Amino acid sequence: MNTSFAYTRRGQGGGAGTRRIIARALLVLALAAVLAACTAARFAYNQAPQFSYWWLDSHFDFDDTQSEQVRGDIETFFAWHRREELPAVAGLLRQWQAMAARDLTAAEVCAQFDTVRARLTLTGERLIDPFARLAPRLDSAQLEHLQRRQARSNEEFERDFLRGSPEQRLQRRLDQAVSRSEMFYGSLSEAQRGLVRRWLAESPWDAQRTQAERQRRQADLLQTLRRIQAEPAQARPALQAHLQRLQHSPTPGYQAHSDAGVRHGCAQFAALHNSTTPEQRQRAVRELQSYERDMEVLSAQR
Template sequence: MALLLQGCSTVKLAYNQAPQLMAWQINRYLGLSDAQNERVRDELDDLQQWHRDTMLPQHAQVLQKVQRQLADGITAQQACSTYAEIRTQFDQVVSQAEPKMLWLASQLTDSQIRQLERKQADSNADWRKAYNERLRRQKDLVQVLQTVARDRQNTAQTKTLVREYLARFNQSPDPAYRSYAQTLVTEGCGGFAQVHNATTPAQRVKAVASAKSYEQDFMTLAAQ
């Protein structure tokens, strides 16, 4: 029980500090000016408040469904169905964040974009398919920001560029990587179902209790 409570406390702490941590990471990669940094922090605070009010109750509903599944056997199809719900909720967050990204993209200087390139190069991992997709996304982002920087007043173009970038980020244009990613999802769903179905009744009760605690965390955070 102590470990469970500790886990709940960690979730709440991480969630409440998320805007500050994200702002720090963005600043680390881009070297924001004071004015940019203040605006980014405000935008992230607004995004978190929207997420708290709108998405946390939806996350809690998914966890209620997970609890029912964990109490019994689960198929790979059920696991993937739950995953699809989570992806849909993620897409909602991306859509809400899009206008905030539009503003930041239009404000970056050439120097900041070059710093982003350097930071990305420093952080690249040494693994292949995921690594190649990471490189594609990084290059894609820099090219989008450079295009925006050349015509900052063209808000319609900026909106289109950022929206298309987010679509490519969410679903890679590389068929080989899409196949690889889908294989990981399919195998993950099957593996999760197989592992769960091998658990004892006592272990399932514990898993349900754990999911319930996270549901309660989300509802508590949503009410703050």
């Protein structure tokens, strides 16, 4: 996830976001809340409205009028999310605690993935209306600013996933996967690291294909925003259509490729979990309990 919060200004700064918050600002709140350490999760979530604004501003370089409206819409969104979504996240975490204490199948893991994805999709749809109001007010300079920011994002992706030898690229992915796993299970054994490495080496995930899809989505976003500039009354259906193309790529073969990657990832997660010791599973349960308490505390902070 790209979480660059470079705070740029044009004039006095401030402004309108678009669909990018659907894919990214949601992750700032959802993943940071679920996957960070306890007190860090609370801090991250409480700071997420400001971080979301900074992230959007780094992409669009808002003016004062846009800034005021964006900040208000972000606050409204997070008030709803705290009230409605965090209790649902806490419920998922309770369910995962029971699952973490036993072996898992890949199908069970994918079912949970689908549940989370469906919740994020519904949450993203809630953002359509505020962006439909804001998108027509973006000017051509702001779209050029967005295009430059997209180019930098592509350079970052290339650096992280496309440069170096196949072995170097695999090692970077392994380091990331081990780091994420150890947040829950504690230190992995050499055998477990080897297991993760083998699954990553066999993964159908293709960085070059992913980069091409990222660039398609970026071009789609710019085309959608330019259409809205020309036809402001079409803002809402245009954004809804763009969200649909994010969820179901029109690129021939890409959806099947993506689905295969998800299935492989589910099987990889189940294989690693089923290799864990009783002590590692107990640690995972304790971590999930801590996250559940965080969600309850955050939800109560109105």
